[in-house]
Amino acid sequence: MLKGNMAQGLIEVERKFVPGPDMEERLQELGCTLEHRVTFRDTYYDTSELSLMRSDHWLRQRQGSGWELKCPGVAGVPGPHNEYVELTSESAIVAQLFDLLEAEKPEMAGVAAVLHPLKLQEVASFITTRSSWKLALSEGHEQEPLLRVDLDSTDFGYAVGEVEVMVHEKAEVSAALEKIFSFSRLLGVAAQEKVPAKLLVYLQRFRPLDYQRLLEANGLSEATGD
Numbered sequence: 262m263l264k265g266n267m268a269q270g271l272i273e274v275e276r277k278f279v280p281g282p283d284m285e286e287r288l289q290e291l292g293c294t295l296e297h298r299v300t301f302r303d304t305y306y307d308t309s310e311l312s313l314m315r316s317d318h319w320l321r322q323r324q325g326s327g328w329e330l331k332c333p334g335v336a337g338v339p340g341p342h343n344e345y346v347e348l349t350s351e352s353a354i355v356a357q358l359f360d361l362l363e364a365e366k367p368e369m370a371g372v373a374a375v376l377h378p379l380k381l382q383e384v385a386s387f388i389t390t391r392s393s394w395k396l397a398l399s400e401g402h403e404q405e406p407l408l409r410v411d412l413d414s415t416d417f418g419y420a421v422g423e424v425e426v427m428v429h430e431k432a433e434v435s436a437a438l439e440k441i442f443s444f445s446r447l448l449g450v451a452a453q454e455k456v457p458a459k460l461l462v463y464l465q466r467f468r469p470l471d472y473q474r475l476l477e478a479n480g481l482s483e484a485t486g487d
């Protein structure tokens with residue numbers, strides 16, 4: 262489906278966890294430094310049949326950073342983590358959308374211009390307040406991909422953390438997973454802990470019929486723990 266990831270987008274390898282009350286202190290003890298605190302709105306789009314989400318593709322516009330399409334990853338390592346290719350170039354996103362939705366691709370268009378012809382509508386919109394942490398690198402390891410931790414809380418009262426490494430190639434995924442798992446252990450995250458994405462909790466609460474549809478489509482039965 263996707264060819265070289267270098268040109269197309271980065272691979273996000275991540276693991277979510279339930280943040281405890283003293284998580285920020287714990288991160289500092291473990292050598293993390295605060296990068297920033299930000300607040301942004303995410304708006305997700307799909308067809309009325311949820312064609313994108315049902316095939317594990319997630320299209321959103323994030324306030325301040327533009328369009329993004331997360332596509333299922335390529336390494337296929339099973340476990341309590343996620344691996345997605347993130348497309349952020351509008352032309353790559355548009356090309357992928359037309360591919361997925363089997364429509365005739367226009368010569369040139371931005372994502373906003375193709376929403377209507379592809380029958381893509383807003384399905385969720387919520388605000389996240391995030392603190393972003395990064396693990397300070399030891400000397401001589403400048404080449405290594407950075408480990409990041411985000412602590413998120415949403416305007417609908419859900420909090421989730423994630424330990425994340427971005428890599429360029431499939432071959433780097435397993436090393437990234439090692440890092441994520443060993444750091445998660447230090448954070449005290451239970452080995453098989455599975456924590457739902459903000460969007461899935463949003464859909465379950467506010468669009469239960471859509472949520473049900475998603476569950477039926479791709480076995481997300483454990484997504485929000487019921």
Ligand SMILES: Cc1ncc(C[n+]2csc(CCOP(=O)(O)OP(=O)(O)OP(=O)(O)O)c2C)c(N)n1
Nearest residue numbers: 317319331343345423457458459460461481483484
């Ligand atoms: C059980 C289960 N969980 C998640 C998924 C995938 N999924 C569900 S919603 C979804 C889209 C949202 O992804 P997420 O990482 O939760 O977003 P966020 O942390 O806000 O963005 P970032 O800043 O990291 O880019 C995905 C990939 C799945 N298929 N199954």
Ligand SMILES: [Mg+2]
Nearest residue numbers: 273275423425
């Ligand atoms: Mg994430």
